[in-house]
Amino acid sequence: MKIHIINGPNLNVLGKREPEIYGYTSFKDYFTELQFKYKSIELSYFQSNIEGELVSELQECDDVDGVILNAAAYTHTSVAIADAIKTISTPVVEVHISNTHQREDFRKHSFITPVALGCILGFGLKSYELAIQSFTDD
Secondary structure (H helix, E strand, C coil): CEEEEEECCCHHHHCCHHHHHHHHEEEEEEHHHHHEEEEEEEEEEEEEEHHHHHHHHHCHHHHHHEEECCCHHHHHCCHHHHHHHHHCCCCHHHHHHHHCCCHHHHHHCCCCHCCCCCCCCCCCCCHHHHHHHCCCCC
């Protein structure tokens, strides 16, 4: 099984940015933990702060079994990312580290949720692991 994780803006500074919300672990370190824990799954990872790069990356995901997408702030603004999800046959699970419904009002709307297989939010970095499990029997 192949699962591709795609992270949007500011997730490259995870562990440094607002650690009271997002924690102190970098995504690079967490990704290494995921690879160790899920050795039978081929995990790959992409991060960009640029909306168009996220769109392009999604459009290249027809060769994986699932996509885990944390579009970050673009979740609330990007019709382009939602449209890219609709163009691929690969299932996409939307993930957020924080519970966006407990935050500012603008974070309560997602352009991704209506086109995603499911949405997992509010479990910290464990949200990614729950998304992996949604694609497996593990």
